[in-house]
Amino acid sequence: MPVRLADTPAIRALPLFSEMSEQSFAEMMDRSMLQRFPARADIIREGEMPDFLYVVVEGTIDLFATRDGVESTIDILYPVSSFILAAVVRDEPYLKSARTLAPSQLLMVPSQVVRDTFTRDAAFARGIVGELAARYRSVTRVLKNDRMLSSTERLASWVLSSARRAGRDSFELPLEKRKLASYLGMTPESYSRGMTALEQHGVSSHGATITVTDAARLKEFVRPAMNEDI
Amino acid sequence: MPVRLADTPAIRALPLFSEMSEQSFAEMMDRSMLQRFPARADIIREGEMPDFLYVVVEGTIDLFATRDGVESTIDILYPVSSFILAAVVRDEPYLKSARTLAPSQLLMVPSQVVRDTFTRDAAFARGIVGELAARYRSVTRVLKNDRMLSSTERLASWVLSSARRAGRDSFELPLEKRKLASYLGMTPESYSRGMTALEQHGVSSHGATITVTDAARLKEFVRPAMNEDI
DNA sequence: CGCTCGTTTGAGAGGTCTCAATTTGGGTGG
């Protein structure tokens, strides 16, 4: 069942799709599907070959890697964003698994359609370039944080950017703390202790509500000499 | 001083450039430079805006991040490969610094030229997509290793892939051990102790020569349950 | 009301880093 164009304005607005021709987009949607998944549904598994490019239209997606039964969350996605573009483009196995965290609606574009369109529509190719470059930079930042910041500093850094994104000093945790801990590369216990430690540095936390009480102090803590958030 | 086409066969052969039209490539080279640098020369600095796309034609490049005076090597490049493509494409600040480790020759393509060509030549755009996707996947793998492997396991994993790349059981260290340690996300001391530990697992090391004496044993050590090297 | 599961707290072990001392190896100048 192809996707009706009426359902796609949010998708069309993504930088990945926004510049492509009306015709290419319509064709692509015609060959794609919009599907609902319950919470905790497995979407893809590490090691499989890519069948689809996915776009989170609604819900939450957990991208994680597994080794020896242990999971490590690499990224968490909210609407509207695409995932596993790189695997699709290169037609190589997924490096990550994905599952829904909440009931979700996903756009599924067959990978062959992505590659076809990408060959024919230069604007779409540019969209892909922008998207890939952005994601590349994003993982690079994560890697840098993992390498050069302590777990408490990573947590502080996350609190800062969450507050900035929210536009307020106070915000709600968007996830279970254990997921968030994994996303930040630490255990739930370390997360809990880290949050306690941050109370000395301008953060207060009650239940799922986190408040930055002293932004300057917190910034000072997270980067005693870090370049402005490049 | 533009680059003479006679100097460019190796560059032209890169997947990034190999599919583009002869004309686009010639124009691009005409607006680029080929420049020599001594060892330990700073090429770019984290936080600066991208002026050029670089290609290592000869020598060795160290890509590293800095915080508080501490350096962490993120990648090490040999001929022929490009670097900092993502920053150029997005016209956003470098996330990494770069310096030469050995006397090197670099192709410098002004970033404006990259973006111009990329708009006009669809084949070049495809080349960029392939390159970005490949690099994205590469950082992702590094991140996964950092998150889920101990330092000794990362070292073992590096030894395995080096031997595979060399096509032999024995190979020479391509770098100072301290650089390699940083690249693997550990201290020189940990590297040294890790290498000692690996002697129990099928690796012997003398000076700059590393030999895999028991590949099966080493593989067993590095992934008690890891998926084939995705 | 009593599970169940996530979170927090506690105690302890382990891995990795830091600092310091020693050894090794490569390069230089006599």
Added chain:
DNA sequence: CCACCCAAATTGAGACCTCTCAAACGAGCG
């Protein structure tokens, strides 16, 4: 050609961070 020198590498000791395991706590739900 050798002795010396410097930087890198190794080794040792100890501290610190983070993890693991265990138990207590608390909130949501049947």
